[in-house]
Amino acid sequence: MVSYQNPLSHQLRDGGMLLKEWQTALGTNATPVHTHTHSGHFYLIFLSSPDLDDAPGHSALEEISHEEAVRMDIPAALPPVSISLKDYVNESETLSKLVQLGVQLWKLEQRPNVGSMLLRLDFQTDVTPRLVFLKQLGVEDSRLGYLISHNPFILTESLENLQARVAYLRSKKFSAESVASMVSRAPYLLNFSVKRMDNRLGFYQQQLGLSAQKTRDVVVRLPRLLCGSLEPVKENLKICKLEMGFRENELQHIVTVIPKVLTANKRKLTQIFDYIHNTMNIPHDLIVKFPQVLNAKYLRIKERHLFLQYLDKAQYDPAKPNYICLDKLVSLPDEAFCTEVASATLKDFELFQKTM
Amino acid sequence: MTTPSVRVFHKLEGLFSIYKPPGVHWKLVRDTVETNLLKGINAAPPPGPRQRVQFLAEPTSVMAEGSSELTLSAASVPALAHHPLVSGPEFQHIGVGVGHRLDVFSSGVLVLGVGQANKALTDLYRSHVTRDYTLEGELGMATDNFSHTGRLIERTTYDHITRDKLERVLAMMQGSNQKALLTYSKVDMSTQEAYELAVKGELRPDGKSPPIMTGLRLLHFQPPHFTLEVQCLNETQRYLCRILHEVGLELRSTAVCKGVRRTRDGPFTIQHALTHQHWTSPDVIQAIRQYRSSRKAGKAKHTQPGKDTGTASQRQEMAEEAAVTGDSHRLLSVLTSKAFGS
Numbered sequence: 001m002v003s004y005q006n007p008l009s010h011q012l013r014d015g016g017m018l019l020k021e022w023q024t025a026l027g028t029n030a031t032p033v034h035t036h037t038h039s040g041h042f043y044l045i046f047l048s049s050p051d052l053d054d055a056p057g058h059s060a061l062e063e064i065s066h067e068e069a070v071r072m073d074i075p076a077a078l079p080p081v082s083i084s085l086k087d088y089v090n091e092s093e094t095l096s097k098l099v100q101l102g103v104q105l106w107k108l109e110q111r112p113n114v115g116s117m118l119l120r121l122d123f124q125t126d127v128t129p130r131l132v133f134l135k136q137l138g139v140e141d142s143r144l145g146y147l148i149s150h151n152p153f154i155l156t157e158s159l160e161n162l163q164a165r166v167a168y169l170r171s172k173k174f175s176a177e178s179v180a181s182m183v184s185r186a187p188y189l190l191n192f193s194v195k196r197m198d199n200r201l202g203f204y205q206q207q208l209g210l211s212a213q214k215t216r217d218v219v220v221r222l223p224r225l226l227c228g229s230l231e232p233v234k235e236n237l238k239i240c241k242l243e244m245g246f247r248e249n250e251l252q253h254i255v256t257v258i259p260k261v262l263t264a265n266k267r268k269l270t271q272i273f274d275y276i277h278n279t280m281n282i283p284h285d286l287i288v289k290f291p292q293v294l295n296a297k298y299l300r301i302k303e304r305h306l307f308l309q310y311l312d313k314a315q316y317d318p319a320k321p322n323y324i325c326l327d328k329l330v331s332l333p334d335e336a337f338c339t340e341v342a343s344a345t346l347k348d349f350e351l352f353q354k355t356m
Numbered sequence: 357m358t359t360p361s362v363r364v365f366h367k368l369e370g371l372f373s374i375y376k377p378p379g380v381h382w383k384l385v386r387d388t389v390e391t392n393l394l395k396g397i398n399a400a401p402p403p404g405p406r407q408r409v410q411f412l413a414e415p416t417s418v419m420a421e422g423s424s425e426l427t428l429s430a431a432s433v434p435a436l437a438h439h440p441l442v443s444g445p446e447f448q449h450i451g452v453g454v455g456h457r458l459d460v461f462s463s464g465v466l467v468l469g470v471g472q473a474n475k476a477l478t479d480l481y482r483s484h485v486t487r488d489y490t491l492e493g494e495l496g497m498a499t500d501n502f503s504h505t506g507r508l509i510e511r512t513t514y515d516h517i518t519r520d521k522l523e524r525v526l527a528m529m530q531g532s533n534q535k536a537l538l539t540y541s542k543v544d545m546s547t548q549e550a551y552e553l554a555v556k557g558e559l560r561p562d563g564k565s566p567p568i569m570t571g572l573r574l575l576h577f578q579p580p581h582f583t584l585e586v587q588c589l590n591e592t593q594r595y596l597c598r599i600l601h602e603v604g605l606e607l608r609s610t611a612v613c614k615g616v617r618r619t620r621d622g623p624f625t626i627q628h629a630l631t632h633q634h635w636t637s638p639d640v641i642q643a644i645r646q647y648r649s650s651r652k653a654g655k656a657k658h659t660q661p662g663k664d665t666g667t668a669s670q671r672q673e674m675a676e677e678a679a680v681t682g683d684s685h686r687l688l689s690v691l692t693s694k695a696f697g698s
Contacts, residue, residue: 070427070428084443085442086436086437086438086442086443087437089436089437089439089442090408090435090436090437095436095442096436099436099439099441099442102441103441104441105441105442106440106441106442106443106444107444298379299377299379299380299632303377334633350631353375353377353631353632354375354626354629354631355617356377356378356463356617
């Protein structure tokens with residue numbers, strides 16, 4: 001539960017009238033007590049607390065004219081502190097425009113301090129320049145909502161910093177389209193300093209031993225490599241080299257085809273590799289030829305392999321006849337797998353799944 | 357207010373069974389099913405946008421006499437406070453309850469209930485339903501946790517074991533379990549009614565009891581591998597692995613469990629259990645409907661010409677049905693009445 005201070009008080013003052021303004025208005029228009037207008041008597045009710053140091057103003061039961069009453073703009077009774085943004089969204093221009101963009105306010109208000117930050121932003125001076133900047137970068141309109149939902153802090157990052165980081169990426173010879181694609185897929189990218197991005201790019205180029213163009217391709221494929229910490233990546237690389245025994249060039253090929261291996265869960269990666277190499281007896285070079293198997297779900301590989309074994313079709317050696325391609329084993333949907341690879345019906349596969 | 361999402365949720369309230377694959381924790385399975393059902397519920401079209409009325413002051417023309425009239429015009433403005441992006445999806449959590457749990461090593465039928473059906477779930481499990489398991493064993497090894505994934509403790513020979521010897525051991529175990537069942541069912545064995553129940557195999561323990569096997573059968577024997585089929589009450593999967601270990605010990609050898617697979621949990625069989633690609637709301641709605649119609653068909657068969665509604669066997673079935681349909685009154689009356697004679 002997060003409480004917000006009411007930052008809309010300045011907006012209230014724009015819309016409504018201050019107590020002193022009401023008092024002066026009353027002073028000019030007020031006539032002695034019994035004014036019989038054709039529409040009767042009206043009373044002024046004070047909504048804001050009176051300043052005790054002021055000179056005693058007119059009483060709350062003062063009679064005012066019909067026009068005066070109708071011209072009065074009663075400000076909305078916003079709670080000073082709230083746990084949800086829905087109390088403020090009708091009155092705040094920033095919030096209603098963000099909803100129109102497609103930003104998920106219900107998720108953002110659960111994060112600490114983000115709701116207050118969004119309420120304090122002014123749409124014209126803070127939000128619009130950054131949206132224009134993102135549009136100029138090439139980010140699609142439909143992606144702006146996603147971007148802000150995941151990274152609302154892009155609206156508080158200074159424009160000079162954002163422009164400097166984009167200029168750095170362009171200087172590293174990333175094309176304009178690839179920069180736009182990277183920013184829309186990794187919302188936190190432009191919040192990181194130039195030094196940090198440089199550090200990471202250098203790390204990937206040095207550790208993987210890839211050429212500059214190939215490193216660029218890998219980073220464009222998976223832009224969150226530049227956002228996260230390097231420790232899990234170092235551990236994954238160690239596992240691939242030592243535990244799995246892949247050589248340098250094999251690892252390079254795997255990473256260029258499936259960059260996700262660098263950020264995959266260690267336990268799941270080792271579990272899949274152990275099953276493929278030791279139970280299915282698939283040699284290293286065949287795994288390198290089809291690295292997609294390392295990205296698949298363990299349960300899927302296990303079920304399909306056991307089904308093929310039950311049908312005596314589990315043959316993965318390309319040299320022998322009736323060879324089953326690993327790519328087809330893993331990437332085909334169930335229906336296509338059953339008909340093409342196993343030559344059985346989907347019902348048979350489901351019955352087999354229930355015997356595991 | 358019934359929005360389309362609420363209607364979908366009401367269709368989902370019921371009991372259904374899924375097939376839990378081996379190697380996953382039951383909680384992960386339950387969370388996956390809950391996420392998928394929430395996706396299905398929130399995919400229903402949201403209710404139309406609510407409007408609120410805002411009064412805007414309009415300046416009117418000043419009339420010749422000098423008195424200007426101010427009028428207010430009412431405008432219907434969309435209220436963003438109830439927009440799904442501001443208030444979130446209608447359902448952010450549903451209560452999915454799990455029946456008798458399965459540990460990580462085992463697989464098989466797992467009963468889940470959604471919403472109001474969780475009450476029926478607790479009733480079902482209090483009414484002593486039996487479960488069917490298929491146990492795969494391997495002779496010649498003993499491990500610390502009785503399964504083949506544990507640390508190996510000893511290796512033995514198993515050449516002397518024949519099918520005949522194994523069946524004799526199983527018969528002995530079944531006998532001791534039968535005696536335990538008689539003791540825990542607190543039945544007076546000198547009555548005719550108790551005898552009839554025992555003959556039909558419908559004795560059940562009264563109150564709490566340790567794990568009891570009501571049926572034990574050898575399905576397949578090819579040394580060192582063998583398969584048993586077990587029907588039991590109040591069991592845990594670790595107890596079943598221990599049974600296999602004891603079978604090995606009785607045969608002067610050792611055995612470990614290679615797989616525990618539950619094929620039936622009370623009235624839920626493996627035939628209608630949903631595999632993991634079918635853990636979505638349309639399939640679950642269909643499974644619930646199928647289960648309800650099968651129960652109705654069963655009830656219609658049993659409550660036909662009501663001549664003998666007093667026998668304990670029918671009372672037992674009524675108890676199970678009452679538990680499943682959540683009819684707590686009937687359940688209470690059946691269990692508190694002297695159902696087992698004497």
